[in-house]
Amino acid sequence: MTNVQKNRLKDQLFKFWGIGCTLIGLVLLIIFIGGILIDGLSRIDWAFITDLPSRKAEKSGIWTPLMGSVWILVLTAIISFPISVAAGVYLEEYAKKNRLSALLEINISNLAGVPSIIYGLLGLEVFVRIMSLGASVLAGALTLSLLILPIIIVATREAIKAVPSSIRDASYALGASKWQTIWNQVLPASSGGILTGVILALSRAVGETAPLIVVGALAYVPFAPSGPLDQFSVLPIQIFNWISRPQQGFIDNAAAAIIILLLITFVMNGIAVYFRNKWQKKLQ
Amino acid sequence: MRKIKEFVIEKSLLSSALVTIAVTVGIISVLAFEAFSFFQEVSIVDFFTDTQWTPLFTKKHYGILPLLTGTLLTTFIAISVALPIGLSISIYLSEYAPKSFRKTIKPLLELLAAVPTVVYGFFALVVVTPFLQQFIPGLSGFNSLSAGIVMGIMIIPFVSSLSEDALFAVPKALREASYGMGATRLQTAFKVVVPAASSGIIVSIILAISRAIGETMIVAIAAGQQPRLTLDPTVPVETITAYIVQVSLGDVPHGSLEYKTIFAAGITLFAFTFLLNTLSFRIRKKFREKYD
Amino acid sequence: MNVIMTENTENLNTEDKIAEKYKLQTKDVNVFYGDFQAIKEVSMNIKPNSITAFIGPSGCGKSTFLRLFNRMNDYIEDFKMEGKIKIDDTNIYKNKIQLEQLRKQVGMVFQKPNPFPKSIFENVAYGLKIQGIKDKKLIAARVEKALVQADLWNEVKDNLNKSALTLSGGQQQRLCIARTLAVEPSILLMDEPTSALDPISTAKIEELIHQLKKEYTIIIVTHNMQQAARISDYTAFFYMGELIEFDKTKKIFTNPDKKRTENYITGRFG
Numbered sequence: 001m002t003n004v005q006k007n008r009l010k011d012q013l014f015k016f017w018g019i020g021c022t023l024i025g026l027v028l029l030i031i032f033i034g035g036i037l038i039d040g041l042s043r044i045d046w047a048f049i050t051d052l053p054s055r056k057a058e059k060s061g062i063w064t065p066l067m068g069s070v071w072i073l074v075l076t077a078i079i080s081f082p083i084s085v086a087a088g089v090y091l092e093e094y095a096k097k098n099r100l101s102a103l104l105e106i107n108i109s110n111l112a113g114v115p116s117i118i119y120g121l122l123g124l125e126v127f128v129r130i131m132s133l134g135a136s137v138l139a140g141a142l143t144l145s146l147l148i149l150p151i152i153i154v155a156t157r158e159a160i161k162a163v164p165s166s167i168r169d170a171s172y173a174l175g176a177s178k179w180q181t182i183w184n185q186v187l188p189a190s191s192g193g194i195l196t197g198v199i200l201a202l203s204r205a206v207g208e209t210a211p212l213i214v215v216g217a218l219a220y221v222p223f224a225p226s227g228p229l230d231q232f233s234v235l236p237i238q239i240f241n242w243i244s245r246p247q248q249g250f251i252d253n254a255a256a257a258i259i260i261l262l263l264i265t266f267v268m269n270g271i272a273v274y275f276r277n278k279w280q281k282k283l284q
Numbered sequence: 285m286r287k288i289k290e291f292v293i294e295k296s297l298l299s300s301a302l303v304t305i306a307v308t309v310g311i312i313s314v315l316a317f318e319a320f321s322f323f324q325e326v327s328i329v330d331f332f333t334d335t336q337w338t339p340l341f342t343k344k345h346y347g348i349l350p351l352l353t354g355t356l357l358t359t360f361i362a363i364s365v366a367l368p369i370g371l372s373i374s375i376y377l378s379e380y381a382p383k384s385f386r387k388t389i390k391p392l393l394e395l396l397a398a399v400p401t402v403v404y405g406f407f408a409l410v411v412v413t414p415f416l417q418q419f420i421p422g423l424s425g426f427n428s429l430s431a432g433i434v435m436g437i438m439i440i441p442f443v444s445s446l447s448e449d450a451l452f453a454v455p456k457a458l459r460e461a462s463y464g465m466g467a468t469r470l471q472t473a474f475k476v477v478v479p480a481a482s483s484g485i486i487v488s489i490i491l492a493i494s495r496a497i498g499e500t501m502i503v504a505i506a507a508g509q510q511p512r513l514t515l516d517p518t519v520p521v522e523t524i525t526a527y528i529v530q531v532s533l534g535d536v537p538h539g540s541l542e543y544k545t546i547f548a549a550g551i552t553l554f555a556f557t558f559l560l561n562t563l564s565f566r567i568r569k570k571f572r573e574k575y576d
Numbered sequence: 577m578n579v580i581m582t583e584n585t586e587n588l589n590t591e592d593k594i595a596e597k598y599k600l601q602t603k604d605v606n607v608f609y610g611d612f613q614a615i616k617e618v619s620m621n622i623k624p625n626s627i628t629a630f631i632g633p634s635g636c637g638k639s640t641f642l643r644l645f646n647r648m649n650d651y652i653e654d655f656k657m658e659g660k661i662k663i664d665d666t667n668i669y670k671n672k673i674q675l676e677q678l679r680k681q682v683g684m685v686f687q688k689p690n691p692f693p694k695s696i697f698e699n700v701a702y703g704l705k706i707q708g709i710k711d712k713k714l715i716a717a718r719v720e721k722a723l724v725q726a727d728l729w730n731e732v733k734d735n736l737n738k739s740a741l742t743l744s745g746g747q748q749q750r751l752c753i754a755r756t757l758a759v760e761p762s763i764l765l766m767d768e769p770t771s772a773l774d775p776i777s778t779a780k781i782e783e784l785i786h787q788l789k790k791e792y793t794i795i796i797v798t799h800n801m802q803q804a805a806r807i808s809d810y811t812a813f814f815y816m817g818e819l820i821e822f823d824k825t826k827k828i829f830t831n832p833d834k835k836r837t838e839n840y841i842t843g844r845f846g
Contacts, residue, residue: 003707008674011470018373018380018381022376025393029399032407082300083303087301090294090298091301103305104302107304107305113491114561115554117498117529117553118550118557121546122310122311177290204398207401208400209500209501210501210504210525214532214546219533239403240505262400461686461690461692461752463679464679466677466678466679466707467702468706
């Protein structure tokens with residue numbers, strides 16, 4: 001075999017290796033999810049959704065953690081959305097190239113890399129203790145809001161960057177002030193991108209477990225929260241709790257709850273991708 | 285009037301941006317404050333040299349080393365999985381794959397990172413460990429091997445996505461020069477494109493390591509809760525993050541030494557990820573300038 | 577048969593005697609990118625040890641045509657080629673032909689100098705190393721020879737380990753030529769090799785091209801008509817994917833057959 005042939009062979013081999021690597025993660029994920037569907041699908045019925053948790057596996061439902069997750073989702077959205085979009089707008093439209101904006105930039109990039117459990121420690125000390133919110137839905141939502149802040153800020157900036165400057169120029173030419181231009185032109189034009197970022201960030205928040213455990217969310221809550229200061233659990237914590245039990249019945253419960261959680265996560269991701277595609281088409 | 289309004293709006297936007305600074309300051313001061321008070325009761329030398337971590341036992345030891353080795357061991361296994369696979373993916377996608385394939389597969393790969401980590405924990409404990417036990421007879425029900433492998437699968441998109449961006453940014457002219465001399469795509473990829481994109485690839489690896497160090501639920505579920513100083517991947521270990529979860533699940537009164545241990549552990553974790561993130565930010569800054 | 581006219585190619589397959597005399601022959605070549613036809617029915621014969629210039633306005637297909645000879649278009653998606661291209665009487669678009677082998681035989685120099693971010697030595701040695709040559713002495717000798725041929729040796733012989741990116745633009749382009757020569761091709765394709773260079777560097781490269789003619793068959797795409805007139809033996813004028821006229825350079829620039837060629841040469845469009 002000549003060198004040329006050897007090199008060709010290696011090239012072809014790597015091609016197949018590359019395809020294999022690209023598919024292996026997805027294939028494993030499909031196998032995992034398939035296994036979970038087999039374990040958990042038979043467990044899912046209406047009662048599983050609406051039942052309260054119980055000491056008996058077959059009588060347990062996910063009503064309270066599901067409602068906890070809904071509460072967390074809504075509160076986190078309400079808290080994080082205005083702050084992070086405002087911060088994104090500031091950085092993209094107002095910030096001048098100076099030390100403050102450089103600091104803000106490196107800081108946000110760093111925050112995005114801080115492990116989520118560290119946010120839990122922050123929330124535990126500041127929201128639960130110093131602000132005396134206790135292990136409440138509100139304390140959990142505040143903690144997760146800080147966690148997803150950098151994600152939405154980055155998405156907001158990208159979305160604003162994508163708005164063509166001609167739109168801005170047209171508005172300024174008509175005598176609009178900076179804020180009028182942003183509010184009436186830039187934000188509507190970038191709303192699709194911002195929305196995508198917000199939904200992706202919230203889908204991450206729904207799946208978070210560790211920071212809420214640290215904040216003090218409970219594995220067992222008898223009732224769904226009725227106000228922001230109530231105790232709560234969330235789906236991932238319920239799953240974690242069930243995984244830690246030795247009985248097979250609880251493992252099946254965990255699989256069933258995972259199906260619900262994945263459904264929520266994937267639907268949110270799907271919506272986000274849908275919005276992004278629609279927005280990108282509109283922008284062109 | 286209009287000017288005042290504009291001014292107020294700008295300042296309130298600025299204060300939103302400053303919230304991010306407040307978060308960092310908050311994290312550092314909370315960790316530092318509690319860790320400081322921890323180190324008034326436990327010697328910092330013991331913390332770094334004692335080989336046992338037993339704050340919840342009657343005979344207490346406060347050596348972070350077992351938690352640290354647990355963390356580094358699971359991280360090492362995860363990177364050993366994610367690095368070769370993620371890099372191969374990025375090279376395949378940027379140098380070989382047709383555009384349409386690239387466009388469909390990238391969001392699907394990102395999906396790997398969108399799956400909640402508690403779900404991966406379930407995979408590791410319920411699927412991967414029993415599977416591996418067929419081949420490794422001595423494998424304990426909790427072990428760093430399956431936790432690490434599953435964590436590696438989770439962080440594949442962190443490596444592949446950023447690396448692919450870096451490879452893709454390498455000017456086409458360099459590839460053409462190499463092809464023009466009779467190099468195969470493989471030779472061009474490894475001898476020209478990868479070296480030219482090395483800083484971007486390094487950034488992706490650093491961020492993946494940082495992510496693996498801070499990962500919590502997979503290791504808390506599948507690696508165990510037994511701090512021990514070992515590099516054996518088949519036995520239960522405990523990572524820093526898993527320890528924090530373990531304490532948080534129990535009923536630890538505020539102000540007790542046990543309560544403070546999670547902050548001491550937390551600041552160690554934070555220091556690691558902070559260093560890695562800062563390093564990657566620096567490299568990225570430099571790398572961006574190179575191509576502009 | 578000193579003047580090669582496009583008509584001669586009509587009989588390319590039947591007249592074997594003529595075929596022997598040519599280094600490179602194309603017959604009825606069409607190129608498509610999806611629905612767009614970039615090259616239309618181009619047939620042309622090129623003699624060994626000659627310099628042929630491709631001229632024409634931007635987008636006329638001259639670069640696309642050049643890049644057919646080392647199959648550089650192959651990696652472009654929805655690229656499609658029809659017709660025949662023969663080098664030394666071998667059809668280079670036959671499936672069995674090895675791309676890598678072909679490209680060793682047909683070297684290419686690009687529009688912008690594109691040295692690898694490696695040392696000067698590593699740049700020139702690259703082509704040898706990817707062939708699997710390990711003999712260090714042989715590599716060193718070939719690197720030196722190539723640098724001498726490219727008229728760069730005296731300028732860099734003391735700094736072979738310095739990064740190629742520290743060289744000036746003109747030196748970088750000569751390095752790229754040396755890098756191509758080190759592989760010992762028989763045909764040199766040059767895609768506007770001086771368009772990114774200053775006049776002095778350009779003059780040096782032109783001088784070099786002239787010297788290289790002794791050993792290589794050179795095809796050069798150029799925007800610069802004076803350049804084509806200065807250095808080439810034959811000139812081909814392309815327009816909208818068609819080969820309008822192909823003849824001795826002297827004839828093209830003094831007395832072209834076609835009106836469109838004349839208009840372009842005299843600067844009436846382009």
